[in-house]
Amino acid sequence: MRRNSLVLLLLAFGTLAAIPAPVGPDGTPLTVEALRGELEDFGFELAEAYYALDAYGEEVDTEPIYEKYAYLDDPALVDWLRSLENDATDPLERRSYAYLVKNLEDNLLWFPLEELYYDYLTTEASAVIEVGGEDIPYRQMDDVIFREDDRDRRRELWTAERTFIVDEINPRLAVVVEATRRECRELGFDDFVDYYAKINERDFAKLTGDCLYILGTTRGLFEGLARERAEEVFPDLALQDVRSYDRGQLWRTDEFDKNFPAEGLIPLWLEFTAGLGIDFQSLGNILLDSEDRPEKQPRAACWPMRVPEDVRVLVKPSGGFTDYETLFHEMGHALHFAFTDPGLPYELKLLGDDAVTETYAFAFENVFENPAFLKEAVGMTDDEEIRRFRREQLFTEISGLRSYCVSFLYELTLHGVEADPLESYRALVDWAGVWTRTDEEYDTGVYYTNEDFYTTSYLNAWLLETLVRETLTDKFGDEWWRDPVAGDFLEGLWSQGYKATPGEIAAELGYAEISPVPLVERLIRQEEETRPGD
Numbered sequence: 001m002r003r004n005s006l007v008l009l010l011l012a013f014g015t016l017a018a019i020p021a022p023v024g025p026d027g028t029p030l031t032v033e034a035l036r037g038e039l040e041d042f043g044f045e046l047a048e049a050y051y052a053l054d055a056y057g058e059e060v061d062t063e064p065i066y067e068k069y070a071y072l073d074d075p076a077l078v079d080w081l082r083s084l085e086n087d088a089t090d091p092l093e094r095r096s097y098a099y100l101v102k103n104l105e106d107n108l109l110w111f112p113l114e115e116l117y118y119d120y121l122t123t124e125a126s127a128v129i130e131v132g133g134e135d136i137p138y139r140q141m142d143d144v145i146f147r148e149d150d151r152d153r154r155r156e157l158w159t160a161e162r163t164f165i166v167d168e169i170n171p172r173l174a175v176v177v178e179a180t181r182r183e184c185r186e187l188g189f190d191d192f193v194d195y196y197a198k199i200n201e202r203d204f205a206k207l208t209g210d211c212l213y214i215l216g217t218t219r220g221l222f223e224g225l226a227r228e229r230a231e232e233v234f235p236d237l238a239l240q241d242v243r244s245y246d247r248g249q250l251w252r253t254d255e256f257d258k259n260f261p262a263e264g265l266i267p268l269w270l271e272f273t274a275g276l277g278i279d280f281q282s283l284g285n286i287l288l289d290s291e292d293r294p295e296k297q298p299r300a301a302c303w304p305m306r307v308p309e310d311v312r313v314l315v316k317p318s319g320g321f322t323d324y325e326t327l328f329h330e331m332g333h334a335l336h337f338a339f340t341d342p343g344l345p346y347e348l349k350l351l352g353d354d355a356v357t358e359t360y361a362f363a364f365e366n367v368f369e370n371p372a373f374l375k376e377a378v379g380m381t382d383d384e385e386i387r388r389f390r391r392e393q394l395f396t397e398i399s400g401l402r403s404y405c406v407s408f409l410y411e412l413t414l415h416g417v418e419a420d421p422l423e424s425y426r427a428l429v430d431w432a433g434v435w436t437r438t439d440e441e442y443d444t445g446v447y448y449t450n451e452d453f454y455t456t457s458y459l460n461a462w463l464l465e466t467l468v469r470e471t472l473t474d475k476f477g478d479e480w481w482r483d484p485v486a487g488d489f490l491e492g493l494w495s496q497g498y499k500a501t502p503g504e505i506a507a508e509l510g511y512a513e514i515s516p517v518p519l520v521e522r523l524i525r526q527e528e529e530t531r532p533g534d
């Protein structure tokens with residue numbers, strides 16, 4: 001009960017006299033400007049440590065960093081900023097304080113959880129699972145199953161992975177979920193749902209409605225595509241017999257990968273940016289590291305170290321379509337950060353709504369759904385191949401979208417309702433899913449959601465990206481990626497950093513609200529466009 005009484009007082013009296021600023025590391029009262037600098041340095045030093053781990057496999061030692069910035073773990077800072085937020089009359093100034101509060105509250109929540117989370121992460125990172133005489137790092141398991149052609153071997157791998165998840169991962173995540181609930185209550189919130197929605201100003205009721213709408217309106221579409229794809233990939237298997245370890249096969253792009261050679265990746269990216277009038281190589285603030293080093297993490301990532309002057313992208317191409325869509329996604333983030341107005345305060349450059357940067361990442365990743373781009377930039381010449389590729393992409397997209405909706409709805413239950421998670425998960429997945437599951441197939445997913453509600457950033461980005469895409473096409477045509485004026489338009493959006501919320505960006509594009517209707521309409525249209533001919 002650290003701050004509850006003060007929060008109550010604020011509610012009762014509206015505004016109190018301004019709370020004096022707490023003392024900073026140099027012993028004098030902090031200013032907002034100094035706090036910004038401290039938070040930026042703290043974020044940069046942590047990012048540097050984790051970047052070195054991802055890029056060069058260097059051991060992470062964040063303890064000295066946390067010690068150096070331990071004074072930021074102080075509820076008095078939050079109270080001070082909240083009082084400034086309450087007193088501010090300018091909406092943008094209020095937003096600035098709200099973003100700084102978010103960052104500080106996240107630190108307050110994170111400090112006591114770090115050790116538990118670290119235990120889970122190191123368990124996951126260090127685990128090696130022995131399957132039929134072969135040792136496989138746990139983190140590579142899903143990928144190994146994905147690439148395995150032999151069904152019996154896939155079942156064997158999955159069974160071993162499941163045992164590890166049930167015995168080692170789920171109990172640790174259960175502890176993290178419980179501890180998160182406890183810490184949120186300590187900070188004066190009902191639970192993690194309440195905390196996340198308030199701190200991030202997310203309307204979870206609206207998003208719940210959007211998810212139910214999406215699940216309802218795309219169900220038939222998805223069932224049809226799933227059946228079609230399953231018949232293609234597993235001609236001898238009935239749909240209800242397709243198991244968890246089989247489903248990855250439906251998303252494989254092997255037959256199209258010849259169009260996406262490893263050596264063509266960077267040239268295509270340069271061609272794409274040149275079309276938008278951006279001379280990528282002369283930008284100077286994005287470091288693209290695509291070198292293949294054994295100690296480098298295979299997962300691609302964009303690291304906004306300091307915005308906009310130091311943005312880094314790590315990719316490890318292995319050939320094939322996934323490399324391409326991954327690079328374009330990460331570069332969507334990178335350009336957003338690299339073009340952010342350097343004059344904005346730190347919080348409006350980096351601490352806003354993540355749905356904004358995910359929107360730009362999605363917009364670039366999804367250029368591979370554009371038939372003109374596939375033909376003219378990628379160089380796919382066969383119309384039938386393009387149709388089949390786009391249809392598989394559509395199946396993948398709807399599948400991902402639906403699973404994010406389910407994941408969000410489940411997280412609401414996991415964090416908000418103290419019920420048996422397995423029972424809740426089972427009920428929700430059975431209601432929303434189109435796949436038949438055996439008893440063993442539920443408990444691998446029960447804690448394996450995106451347990452920090454980042455799902456909500458992706459879902460909001462999914463909705464907003466459709467509006468960005470439609471605007472680009474309406475203004476600049478299907479070949480918007482070849483028009484430097486479209487590049488200028490995007491630069492204008494990127495330069496705002498996190499200043500505008502997703503709703504404000506939608507309004508700027510001429511839409512009254514962010515609704516799931518344009519997204520669902522687009523999916524229905526793409527299904528019609530890619531239907532096999534008779």
Ligand SMILES: [Zn+2]
Pocket residue numbers: 329333358361
């Ligand atoms: Zn992203």
